[in-house]
Amino acid sequence: MTAKNAFYAQSGGVTAVINASACGVIETARRHPDQIAKVYAGRHGIIGALTEDLIDTSQESDAAIAALRHTPSGAFGSCRYKLKSLEANRREYERLIEVFKAHDIGYFFYNGGGDSADTCYKVSQLSEAMGFPIQAIHVPKTVDNDLPITDNCPGFGSVAKYIATSTLEASFDVRSMAKTSTKLFVLEVMGRHAGWIAAAGGLVEDHGIPVVILFPEIEFDQQRFLARVKELVERHDYCTVVVSEGAKHPDGRFLAEQGTRDAFGHAQLGGAAPVVANLVKEALGYKFHWAVADYLQRAARHLASRTDVEQAYAVGRAAVEFALAGHNAIMPTIRRVSQQPYAWEIGEAPLAEVANVEKFMPRDFISADGFGITSVCKDYLLPLIQGEDFPPFENGLPKYVTLENAPVPKKLDTPFEL
Amino acid sequence: MTAKNAFYAQSGGVTAVINASACGVIETARRHPDQIAKVYAGRHGIIGALTEDLIDTSQESDAAIAALRHTPSGAFGSCRYKLKSLEANRREYERLIEVFKAHDIGYFFYNGGGDSADTCYKVSQLSEAMGFPIQAIHVPKTVDNDLPITDNCPGFGSVAKYIATSTLEASFDVRSMAKTSTKLFVLEVMGRHAGWIAAAGGLVEDHGIPVVILFPEIEFDQQRFLARVKELVERHDYCTVVVSEGAKHPDGRFLAEQGTRDAFGHAQLGGAAPVVANLVKEALGYKFHWAVADYLQRAARHLASRTDVEQAYAVGRAAVEFALAGHNAIMPTIRRVSQQPYAWEIGEAPLAEVANVEKFMPRDFISADGFGITSVCKDYLLPLIQGEDFPPFENGLPKYVTLENAPVPKKLDTPFEL
Incomplete structure (x- = not known):
């Protein structure tokens, strides 16, 4: 098996720990050079793939990638750009796959919420149909905590x-x-x-x-x-x-x-x-x-939950490990295996069951009068805020990293209208 | 010399570190039981003195007082209540002194901004005139940083x-x-x-x-x-x-x-x-x-500046030490003795020069176009945000103290209309 490249993109509203997931993806990929050659990131999310504006993360030092773990926001840029349905704009999906093909990309790691889970699912389906199969793994992220199946969402x-x-x-x-x-x-x-x-x-x-x-x-x-x-x-x-x-x-x-x-x-x-x-x-x-x-x-990365940082990193790492183990069209999930003491492990959900499903607060998490939370809700929430993971500080302020974000030379260089 | 009691009150908008000053006052007073019997605090600031609603801080454990150092807000309650001028309402000042006399208070530590510096000054003058001299020391506090003479204000x-x-x-x-x-x-x-x-x-x-x-x-x-x-x-x-x-x-x-x-x-x-x-x-x-x-x-005590916490504590401690050394009608100040590396020490300003003076940003701290700060301003600001002093966390949240705030039995028990 020759090593393929991987593509990673950040989608939607960013969080204090989405870069910790990026860190998990990139650090894990770097440990498997026989299977993953380079990780390319989309500049401004999926738009970077559509416009062939890719970032070569292999140009970043190990220290810079490690610093992503404690840096908030989206280090490669994110975007609010929802791909239409396959029927409405098949051209967009085909373009993605053309770009992936041109850059020898075999793995697609898409870090976002419900919409991006949907996109990720479609890419996996269409790439198969187009004869250039890509393993598409969704990396969960959302401050809104509204993805299904996973016990909670990083961020x-x-x-x-x-x-x-x-x-x-x-x-x-x-x-x-x-x-x-x-x-x-x-x-x-x-x-x-x-x-x-x-x-x-x-x-x-x-x-x-x-x-x-x-x-x-x-x-x-x-x-x-x-x-x-x-x-x-x-x-x-x-x-x-x-x-x-x-x-x-x-x-x-x-x-x-x-x-x-x-x-x-x-x-x-x-x-x-x-x-x-x-x-x-x-x-x-x-x-x-x-x-x-x-x-x-x-x-507010300065006050991140250590549990959240660890889980964000873990879903990034698991995404790569699942891909290397041949999984496709899935999302790593967080499973609560014990409440007292809290313990969690990584699970796996098929994207077909994740895409376009929103998880609301269960009614029994809200007090009878509607103005407060119940003890069931507190039991759910408290483990998720446990632990501190302060970033390093320098000269009074958190020391966050800004990456070089060097471009990957274009191979297609054909314009694409968003 | 018999030990007198001390009175401490918090005034105006509270800060992340005003309790660190309270901690400095009380811990220092506790080290001098031969000179300061008990520290009474005003419940809701100066209103507590006017209404004879005093808190006996001697009932609090050493650990609870130590925890004030990392607890934001005003542990004894603050108030927005400006005493009128001596001419307009001499009765209020006389009442303060009656209450102080009834509770054998020889030291008045008032923790606040410009208005409270003014009140503090008047108390010292009037108590002298009324034949019950009280040593009145103002402890600087304001997030607005607008007190004169001191290089900066705790908070x-x-x-x-x-x-x-x-x-x-x-x-x-x-x-x-x-x-x-x-x-x-x-x-x-x-x-x-x-x-x-x-x-x-x-x-x-x-x-x-x-x-x-x-x-x-x-x-x-x-x-x-x-x-x-x-x-x-x-x-x-x-x-x-x-x-x-x-x-x-x-x-x-x-x-x-x-x-x-x-x-x-x-x-x-x-x-x-x-x-x-x-x-x-x-x-x-x-x-x-x-x-x-x-x-x-x-x-936001969770992100306090260590420099600020240390200075807030130091002005509280210095207030007591100045009082014990016989000073009166003064405010401990922070003096910048070196810029690079930053070094500071405690100074002293007469309240007559502090009261009712506001310090604005010097024009040379603001860039020529009016939309930014100059390097002079950065040199001023940076030392003040140096260092972190995270509070202890418990179960995911900062562990802040709420005091018992036991009342001191009334001696006058006469009503006072605010």
Whole structure:
């Protein structure tokens, strides 16, 4: 067997640990030069393959690749570009396979969420049909934690740790100020469809913090919400609200869409946090502060969960090992084999069962009143935030790596319209 | 000399390290039982003294007091309550001294910013005049870094480290996404009057990040701002903006006051970040993300600067040592005695020169175009964010202490209207 090259690409929103998966892929491939010649990465994800803009990772030092393990974001660039269905744009898939063929690529490692699992699956099917079979392995990644079959998704544990820590710290702050000043703190977190990240805010309850969670899975009931906030403030003198960006009114509008207009009558984009804070202020008069964590939460490698980093690396390594063992059209999964003490191992799921399936919070993870998490949910979440894995610091700041990202000379050099 | 009791109170917005100063005060006092009997803390700051609601810190274990060093927020509660002038409300000052007299308090340690320095000064003057002299020492604290004489203020270094780190991490994220998605990231930071915190965002420039800073000290010039953003995005494909909450239009309005109205015509409170992001979107069409750090930045003890923690502790310890050496109406300061390598020592400033003076960013700390920081500013900032001092973690989250805060039995038990 002659060694083939491998192609690796990052897809969709990046995370604090997606580069740890890249590190797992590349370091493992480097240990098998007899089977994998070089790992090429797509510059800006799959777009790099479509436009034949490949990065030669073999030009990077071992130290630079090792540093990916502690560097957030997507080191090769990611993209939001969903390939259409085979029927709608077969040309795109054919182009991918032409590029792979031109660069002697036998392995396709695609690091992303549900959409990329779908693309990965189609590439494996079509390449077979086109007579240039490629082993396509999907490497799971998403802060949203919404992939099926796997117990959890790399990227989520670190966001959960960041949100739980930030909620704890800001709640201590509000508690200090509540006598004469702020009584309400509202933190907006990511998760347009699923409330996994918001749920992490609920972990502070066991630290004595009065917290209300607004999940996308639960219709917003303004009166009950205000009553709950009032009850908590009357008992504790303050209250923290963690609101998912995906929280919705019963009519389906996001809380963030408040119909606000600027002085010129233009609709304004705001966040859910200021909307919720103003709502409480108008009804109950409490002085508030609010924060929107946005990219800070998914980029916060400085506070990554060690469990998450290890799992992100492990799915990258497993992807290569599965490929070398001849597997195809699969995704390495994380299996929880023991709860107490927590133990996990790598499993395997067929992409046909992963693609286009979204996993929401089970109803029994959310408390009966819809504003908190249950002990079942805490048992699920806590292992995922265990352990710290601080990056090295230099001159006061984390020392993150920026790769050389040297281009692979083009072989086709034919233009491709995206 | 019989041992007197000491009174300690936290004032104004709390920080990641104000409890480290409390730790410095209490641990040092405990080493001098012959001179300081007990340290009483004000429950909710100075209000605790006015209402005779004192906390007996002697009931706390040594371990609990030691844990204050790594616990953010105000462990005894703070307040936003500014004592009026002696002329306007002499009764408040007299009440303070009555309470101090009733509880045999000879030392007053007041941990706060400019307003509390002023209060501290007046207490020292009036107590002398009333024949019950109290040694009043101000312990500096403010994330705003705006106290005079001292080279920097405890609390600031940790916020600066958090903002620089978060700006770096989020910028890496945007850089990954810029090809097909987000090209602009806007982070809103604290600092209503002075741009010290915003300046910390400028430290990422040396990490290759294209960043624009909007300072409160520089009038917002919309056309020049848009031109600068456009230039950076055209060169780097993305750009990060760090906007101070205090950034203002030439007519004095805050950027955050956008005249937005909700569906009912009510004025909406928003943040400067969404305003700036929408402005760029309308003019240049760039997809954006924005974050508002709010309390997260000043409560982020998990990412404190070791230098800041050490200085916060040191000013607490020095306050007690100055008091025991007979000093009065002073504030311990931090003196920069060497720049390269950075070295500092504790100095001393008379409160008469500290009270009600605000220190702004010197103009030579801000680049000529008003959108960045100079090398002089970097030389000033970098030493303050040096070193890490991670708190202990337990079960995935920082292990912060919540004190017992046992009350001191009242001696006066007379009501006092705030």
